[in-house]
Amino acid sequence: MLSYDELTSPERDLWDAFPEGRRVDLRTGVPEEDDVAEGGQWGPGRTVRATVIVALLLGANTEQSGAVACLRLAGARISGRLHLPGAQIAYALWLEECWFEESVDLLGASTQTLVIAGSQVPGIEADSARIEGTFDLRRSVVKSLASSPFNHVSTALSLSDARVSGGVLLNEAEISAPGGWAVAAGGLIMEGNMFCKGGFVARGEVRLLGAQLPGGLFMQGARLLSPGPQGVALALDNAVASTLDFSDGFIANGTVRLRGAQISDSLTFEGAVLNGPPDGRGPSLVALLLQAVDFDFTLARPPCGTVDLRGAQVSYLHDSARSWPKVVELDGFVYGSIKMDEAGERRESVGRRSSVAHRVAWIRRSPGYNPQPYEQLASWYRKAGHDDDARRVLLAKQRHRRQTLPPAARGWGHLLDVTVGSGYRPWLAGVWLLALALLGTLSFGTASPNPVQRGEGAPFQPFVYTLDLLTPIGGLGQRTAWYWSDDSLQWLAYLLIAFGWMLTTAIIAGVTRTLQKN
Known part of the structure; x- marks a missing residue:
């Protein structure tokens, strides 16, 4: 047990001030000192x-009536270890520039x-x-502990499974555990906000799994400069x-990892820089199964x-030309709406052909x-009322799919694409029919065919004869009534x-594929 007589002068000042909650300031006022x-x-x-400090926090000095005890100390060198595992502390602790x-x-x-502001600490567990x-x-500088007894990884600030009823303020702090965990706060439960703004710097992984x-x-303006052992920054x-x-x-x-995170309001990276791991081999963002309402991904540069968004679900996506990497x-x-940032304005990128090309390239x-x-x-696009754009996207899907098929299937796919746009441009069939009908009419109109049976059948009509050739089922009575002695015209008929037959088959296949949404 400490004796008052054993205390040094600054310790006595602190001892006397504690019951009244008065601050003891040991600073000289000279910046260099x-x-x-x-x-x-x-x-x-x-x-x-x-x-x-431990003795006071555990109630060594009796509180005075009418005052709230609080330990407030500034500008001190604290020797020895502040060792309070499992302690029940009933008093606030304010340590400034210590x-x-x-x-x-x-x-x-x-x-x-608990306030340890503007101080330098070799680790907090x-x-x-x-x-x-x-x-x-x-404004504090917290450096790594040698290792944690639980994870054997060097850690600077450890808050795993902690519970904080107020906020956690790390603004302008520098938390350093290079190659380790700058902040290890898996399972952290908070009731207030967590602020890491205003020049916050972390060297090592900031770990908040399941928080x-x-x-x-x-973390506006925060800098996560060195990833953890797995190349993860956050x-x-x-x-x-x-x-x-x-x-x-x-x-x-380093990698920003948000796998399975659930954000009830907004997730924003506006003006952020995601460099990924220093070796360039890992992802910049992993957000598998992420859920968020508003996702702003308008980065400062690609x-x-x-970027891994597999299985993620957001209601509103905001991006720009600088948002996406090569992969x-x-x-x-899944998203409900997309808005593109263009010249500082955010607009839904619908109604323009360039918009579809941009999204397909994405x-x-x-x-x-x-x-x-x-x-x-x-x-x-359909929900936005742009069915034509939706069809362009689905046509792009079929073209992409075709590249994965065997050669024969690819050839058939090319035929469907050219003739009916794989079912998404059926008007192409009409263009082909019109062109072929014109070709046949002009070609067959330059000569006279031979009747199969003289004196029977309708008079020869080049246009009707051409339509009859192009109609695989049924007939108009012209194809079976006439033949050509000119080999070139006969081969044209064939x-x-x-x-x-090819156009009819392509039309049926394309329409069937569209209806089935294959």
């Missing part, structure tokens, strides 16, 4: 032992508002902690949040790695052939009969 990075050089006049000799241990602790208030690390963030995660797999904001110059040098995984991606960035992205895009 108060530089926290040089806190290891501060002498006894600015040094407070961690054991003194330099910590050793890490902070709050494993399984229950505490009130708060797994399974319960914080009834705000957890504030603004519950009803107030949202805000992991939010299966997280539940109202908002995820990665805008205003957000930078991720991602360096792939985009879109199989199973789908073609997906490796291999998958019909679902085409069907989804065509469905969106060709027109063949073209008639």
Whole structure:
């Protein structure tokens, strides 16, 4: 047990101020002398032992009537380890611009508002902690612990399975665990917001798997400079949040992983830069089975790695010419509306042929052939009332599919495409029939055929005769009544009969394929 007589002068000041909640400020007011990075050089006049802080937080000094006890300390060098695992702390802790000799241990602790602002700390471990208030690390520098006893990976800030009733404030903080986990907060449950804005820097993976963030995660302008051991900069797999904001110059040098994340409002990457892993081999964004209402993917420049949206579902998609890399995984991606950012304005990209070409090219960035992205895009055009655009998309689908077929099937597909647009341009058949009818009429009108039986049948009519040749079923009485002694015209007649069968078969196959939505 600590004795008052054993305390140093600054420790006595803190001891006396604690019951009244008064702040003890050991700063000199000289910027060079108060530089926290040089806190290891501060002498006894600015040094407070961690054991003194622990004793006060555990109730060593009796509270005074009519005052709220609170430990408030600024500009101190804290020697020893702030060791409070499993502690029940009834008082708020405010430490400003302090330099910590050793890490902070709050494993399984229950505490009130915890503020370590503008300070330098060699690691904070708060797994399974319960914080009834705000957890504030603004402007602090937190460096990695040697390793966590649970994951054997170097970690700077550990909040796994912690519960915070207020907000987590990491604005302007620098959290460093190069090659490890800068923030390990899997299973974190919050009631407030999590802010990592205003120059927040992480070196190492920011890990929030399964976190519950009803107030949202805000990382505007944050910089995730070094990925974790798997090349991941930010992991939010299966997280539940109202908002995820990665805008205003957000930078991720590593994969941003949102597999199975559920966002009840908006997910935005407006103005963000997704560089992907430094080796260039991994994806920039993995969002398999993501669910979000509003998905803003208007990046500052195209991602360096792939974007994986397989199985994702969003109500509104916003993108731009800078949104997509060379490879985009879109199989199973479902959206209700798309708006394109053009010259600062967002418009639904419908009603223009260039829009369809742009969207089809977007789908073609997906490796291999998958019909679902085409069907989804065509469905969106139909809902917007642009059936012609929907048919263009489905025609593009058939052309893409044709490339995966054997040679014979590809040849038949080319025939369907040329004759009836694979069923999506049936008017092409009319164009072919008109052209062939004109060819036959002009050619057969230059000579006279021989009757099969003299004096019987209708007079020869070049146009009707041509139509009869092009009609494979039934007849108009001309084809069987006349023949040609001129071999070239007779062969033309045979060709027109063949073209008639081919056109009829193509029309039937194309219409059947369209009705079946193959």
